[in-house]
Amino acid sequence: MSRHPRAKEWELRLYIAGKTQRAVTAFENLQRICEEHLAGSYQIEIIDLLETPKLAKGDQIVAVPTLVRRLPEPVRKIIGDLSNTERVLVGLDIRPRGRTVTSGESHAGSHE
Amino acid sequence: MSTSETIPAGIPKCPTGIRGLDEITYGGLPRGRPTLICGGAGAGKTLLAMEFIVRGARDFGEPGVFVAFEENTDELAANVSSLGFDLPAMVEQQKLALDYVRIERSEIQEAGDYDLEGLFVRLAVAIDGIGAKRIVLDSLEALFAGLPNEAILRAELRRLFSWLKQRGLTAIITAEQGQGTLTRYGMEEYISDCVIFLDHRVADQIATRRLRIVKYRGSVHGTNEYPTMIDETGLSVLPISSLGLDYGVSNERIATGVAALDAMFGGQGYYRGSSILISGTAGTGKSSFAAAFADAACQRGERCLYLAYEESAAQIVRNMGSIGFDLQRWVDEGRLRFHAVRSTLFGLEQHLVTIHKLAAEFRPDCVVMDPVTNLNAVGGDAEITAMLTRVIDYLKQSGITAMFTSLTSAGLVIEQTDVGISSLMDTWQLLRQDDMAGERKRLLYVLKSRGMAHSSEVRQFRLTEEGIRLEEAQ
Numbered sequence: 260m261s262r263h264p265r266a267k268e269w270e271l272r273l274y275i276a277g278k279t280q281r282a283v284t285a286f287e288n289l290q291r292i293c294e295e296h297l298a299g300s301y302q303i304e305i306i307d308l309l310e311t312p313k314l315a316k317g318d319q320i321v322a323v324p325t326l327v328r329r330l331p332e333p334v335r336k337i338i339g340d341l342s343n344t345e346r347v348l349v350g351l352d353i354r355p356r357g358r359t360v361t362s363g364e365s366h367a368g369s370h371e
Numbered sequence: 372m373s374t375s376e377t378i379p380a381g382i383p384k385c386p387t388g389i390r391g392l393d394e395i396t397y398g399g400l401p402r403g404r405p406t407l408i409c410g411g412a413g414a415g416k417t418l419l420a421m422e423f424i425v426r427g428a429r430d431f432g433e434p435g436v437f438v439a440f441e442e443n444t445d446e447l448a449a450n451v452s453s454l455g456f457d458l459p460a461m462v463e464q465q466k467l468a469l470d471y472v473r474i475e476r477s478e479i480q481e482a483g484d485y486d487l488e489g490l491f492v493r494l495a496v497a498i499d500g501i502g503a504k505r506i507v508l509d510s511l512e513a514l515f516a517g518l519p520n521e522a523i524l525r526a527e528l529r530r531l532f533s534w535l536k537q538r539g540l541t542a543i544i545t546a547e548q549g550q551g552t553l554t555r556y557g558m559e560e561y562i563s564d565c566v567i568f569l570d571h572r573v574a575d576q577i578a579t580r581r582l583r584i585v586k587y588r589g590s591v592h593g594t595n596e597y598p599t600m601i602d603e604t605g606l607s608v609l610p611i612s613s614l615g616l617d618y619g620v621s622n623e624r625i626a627t628g629v630a631a632l633d634a635m636f637g638g639q640g641y642y643r644g645s646s647i648l649i650s651g652t653a654g655t656g657k658s659s660f661a662a663a664f665a666d667a668a669c670q671r672g673e674r675c676l677y678l679a680y681e682e683s684a685a686q687i688v689r690n691m692g693s694i695g696f697d698l699q700r701w702v703d704e705g706r707l708r709f710h711a712v713r714s715t716l717f718g719l720e721q722h723l724v725t726i727h728k729l730a731a732e733f734r735p736d737c738v739v740m741d742p743v744t745n746l747n748a749v750g751g752d753a754e755i756t757a758m759l760t761r762v763i764d765y766l767k768q769s770g771i772t773a774m775f776t777s778l779t780s781a782g783l784v785i786e787q788t789d790v791g792i793s794s795l796m797d798t799w800q801l802l803r804q805d806d807m808a809g810e811r812k813r814l815l816y817v818l819k820s821r822g823m824a825h826s827s828e829v830r831q832f833r834l835t836e837e838g839i840r841l842e843e844a845q
Contacts, residue, residue, distance in 0.1 A: 276488035285483070308492040315496070319473045320489035322518065338518070339483030350480030 269293070269301035270330035274315070276308045276323045281340045285324035288341035296353050326350075382589045385433075385505070385541040388426030389419065391608030395584065395593035400565055405532050405542040407562040409554045410569030415580065415601055416545040419569065420507040421447070422605050423543055425456045427505045428466040435505035436468045436497045440513035444469040454605050468497045474517030481519045487527040491534065498538065506535065510545040515556045532561050553585065564588050570596070579718035582608050598720030609724055609761070618767045620644065625671070625737075625772060628663025631841035635817055635826035641798055642822065644770045646763050648793060650777045651802030656813055657776040658682075659834055660800070661739045662691040662698060664774050669701035673736035676729055677709045680745040684709035695838040708733050714745040719758045722746065726762055730769065738766060742776040743792065756792055763795050797821045815841070 273289060275282035286305065293301045308315050308323065318327050322338040328351055337350035384398030393399050400406045400423075408416050424435035439447055447469060448458040461467040470493065498506065511528065518524055535542050544562060546554035553559045559566055566585040573579075580599040584592045598609045624639035633640040641647055647664075649657050661677075668675040679687055687709065688698045701707035710729055714722070730738065740762075746755050759775070766773045777792065793799050798820040805812050816829045831842040 274489060276492055281484060281486075288483075308489060312492045312496045315489050315493045316470070320493070321472060321474055321514070322485040322487055323489045324485060325489060334478065335480070336478050337480045337482050339481050339485045342483035344482075346480055346482035350482060 267300055267302040268331065269297050269328070270304075271301060272304045272306060272318065272327040272329055274306050274308060274318065274320045274323055274325045274327065278307070282307075282324055284342065285326070285340040288344070288347070289326060292341070292344060292347055292351075296348070328352075384590075385427075386431060387419075387423045388430045389422050389606050389608065391597065391599075392419075392582070392606075395597060395608060396565075396587065397591055400541055400543070401587070401590070402541050403536065403539045404564040405535055405544055405562045406565040406567065407544050407546060407554070407558055408567050408569065409546045409548055409558070411548045411571060414548075414569035414571040415599070415606055416569055417442075417447075417509050418451070418601060419567075419606055420509050420543045420545055421451050421456070422454075424467060424505055424507055425451070425458075425461065428461060433504035434466050434468075434501040435507070436470065436494070436501070436503045437507045437509065438470045438472060438494065438497070439509050440472050440474065440517075441510065443471045443473075447471075454603065465501045468501050468503065470494075470497050472513075474513060476517050476519075479517065479519075485520075485523065487514075487524075487531070490527075491531070498540065504539075504541065505543075506540045507543045508545070509543075510547065512546050512554070512556050512558065528558075528561050559585075565590075569599070579720045581720065598723050600721055600724040602724075607724060609720075609727060618644075618764075619770075621770065626667045627660075628665075628667035629660070629839045629841065631830075632660075632815075632839075635828070635830070636798075636820055637824045639823075641772060641820075643772050644767055645772060645797035645821075646767070646795060647772070647774045647798040647800065648777060648796040649774065649800045649802065650779050650793075652779055652804065655802035655804055656832070656834055656839070657778070657802060658687065658741055659691070659694055659839055660802070661741050661774055661776055662687070662694075662696045663839055665707060665737065665739055666691075666696045666698065666701070668737040668772075669704075669706040673706070674733060675701070675707050675737040675739065676733055676735035677707060677739045677741070678726065678729075679709055679711040679741055680714040681742060682711065684711045687711075693836070694834045695836050708735070719746060719754055723758055723761060727765065730766070730771065735771060738771055738773045740773070740775045742778045744776075744778045756795070759792055759795055793819075 271289070273286060275285065289303060293303065306314050308320065324338070324340060326337040326341060328335040335350060335352065337347055341347050383402040384396070384400065385402040386393050386399035408419055410416050421437060424437050427433040427435050437447065442450070451458065458467065458469065462469060472490070472493065494506070497503070514524055515521065544558060546556070546558040549555035553566065553568065565587045568583045568585050570581040570583065580601065581596040582599045583596045584594065600607050621643040623643040624641065625643050626640045627633050627636070649660050651657050665675045665677055688702070691698050698707060702709065710725070743755070743759060746758070763773065775796070799818040801816055801818050803814050805814055813832050814829050815832050816827070817825045833840045833842070
C-alpha cells in the first residue's frame with residue numbers, strides 16, 4: 260500500500276473485495292500506470308470491502324475492482340482489473356505521453 | 372425433482388399482505404426464492420414490491436430490504452407516504468432498510484475484468500444489518516444500462532440469485548417489459564420460480580390495470596388476468612373468478628316495492644340473493660322500479676347501495692319524490708347510500724373494484740346498478756358480461772339481492788338486445804311503451820323468473836304520485 264506523506268494532486272482509491280488475483284493484478288497495473296504518468300503526484304488508497312463492507316455505499320461501488328479518482332474532481336470511476344491501459348488513461352483523463360508506452364510493455368517492476 | 376415440486380401444498384409460501392394477491396397465489400410468493408415482477412412503465416411494479424416489504428415488516432414480522440436502482444430513498448419514501456407507509460420510522464425501528472444503488476454510466480469506464488462483488492457486499496450489509504427475510508431489487512435491469520459488459524453481468528446475476536436463495540431470502544426482482552418479451556433483458560431466464568406480469572393499458576382514454584401469474588413452479592395458482600387497482604390503501608387484486616357456482620341459495624322472498632308486482636311473482640316478490648334485470652327503452656320507468664325496490668328494502672330496515680351511472684343522487688331523489696318515494700329520508704337514516712359516478716370516468720375494472728369496496732364497507736342487503744348498459748361506454752359486450760358475472764358472483768356469495776336496469780334501443784327486438792347478460796339473471800322483467808288508440812301506454816311483463824311460478828300477463832302500469840300502479844289484468 261503506497262501512501263505519500265504530503266497532499267497529492269491525484270487522489271485515487273482502489274476498491275477490492277479480498278486479495279484475489281484480480282485485485283493484485285489491478286493494483287499492479289495501477290501502480291505501473293501511475294509511475295509512468297503521475298510520478299510523485301499521486302496517492303493510492305486501497306479499500307478491501309471484505310474488511311470494511313460499509314464503505315461500498317459511500318462511493319456507490321457495485322463492481323470490483325473499482326478505481327475511483329477522487330481528486331482532481333470530478334469523481335470518475337474505472338471498473339475492472341485495469342489491464343487495458345488505454346482505457347485507464349482515458350478514464351482517468353490523462354493524456355498519454357507519446358506513443359512509446361503501450362500496454363504491452365512491462366513496467367510492473369518499477370514500483371516505488 | 373424434489374417432493375416440494377411435485378406436491379403443490381408442500382411449497383412454503385410467503386404472504387404479501389396485498390389484498391387478493393395472496394388468494395390467487397394460494398398463500399403468497401414462493402418462500403426463500405426470487406419472484407420476477409414485470410410490466411410496462413407505470414404498471415405498479417415498484418408499488419407491489421414496496422408493499423411486499425412494508426407489509427412483511429409490519430404485518431408478518433419479517434424485516435425487509437428495498438434496494439432501489441432508479442429512485443433515491445427520499446423519493447421512495449415520499450411516493451409511498453400517501454399510502455400511510457412511514458418508511459423513515461420503519462427504518463428507524465430496524466424493520467426496514469432502504470438502499471439506493473446509483474450507477475451512472477457516464478461516470479464509469481471499463482478497463483478489464485470485474486465482478487459484482489461490491490454489490491454483494493452492499494446487499495449483505497443491508498440484509499445482515501436488520502436480519503432481513505425479504506428483499507426487493509428494483510430494478511436490476513438498471514445494471515444493464517449502467518455497466519458495459521453484458522456477459523459478466525449475466526454470469527453475476529445467476530450467481531446473485533443463487534446467493535439470495537442460499538440465504539433463504541424471499542426476493543422480488545422487478546423488470547421492465549420488453550418488445551414482445553416479458554422483460555427487456557430476458558430476466559425471466561434467471562428467475563423460474565414465479566413470474567407475475569402487471570399490465571396497465573389505456574383503451575378509449577380509460578386506463579385499466581390487470582395482473583397475471585405467468586408461472587408459479589410447483590404451485591397451483593389462478594391463471595386469469597385479474598383486475599387490479601391502485602388507490603389510497605395500495606394495490607388490490609380482485610380474485611373474483613376464483614369463485615364458483617357454489618353459493619348457498621335462499622328461499623326467503625322479498626318485496627319488489629310494488630304490491631301488484633309481488634303478486635305476479637306468486638304473491639311474494641323476488642328471492643333474496645337473486646339477481647334481477649329490468650330492461651326497457653328510454654323513459655319506460657326502469658329507474659322507478661329500481662327506486663321502488665330500494666325503498667322497500669329500506670322500509671324493511673335493510674341497507675341498500677344504489678350505484679347510479681347516469682344521474683346524480685340529488686336528481687334521482689327529486690325525480691323519485693315526484694312519484695311518491697321519499698328516498699332522502701333513507702339516505703338521512705343511513706340505510707340508502709348513493710354512489711353516483713359517470714361510467715366513463717373509469718374502466719370496468721375500477722368500477723368492479725369500487726363495487727367490491729363499497730359493498731365490503733357499507734354491507735348492503737340490496738344493490739341497484741342503474742343502468743348497467745351505461746358501462747357500454749367503457750367496454751365491449753363481452754367485457755361487460757364478464758364483469759357482471761363477477762359482480763353477480765360476488766353479490767350472490769354475499770347473499771345480496773341485486774337489481775340491474777338496462778337501457779335497450781328502440782326498434783330492436785327487446786328480448787335479443789340483452790341476451791348476453793340475461794342468462795346471468797334470475798329474474799328478467801321487461802318494460803315497454805305502446806301507442807294505443809292515441810295514448811301512450813306503459814306495459815310490463817315478466818320474461819323469466821327462475822324457481823318460481825310467475826305471471827305471464829302483460830300488464831299496464833302508471834307512475835302516480837303514490838308510486839307505481841299496475842292496472843288490473845284484462
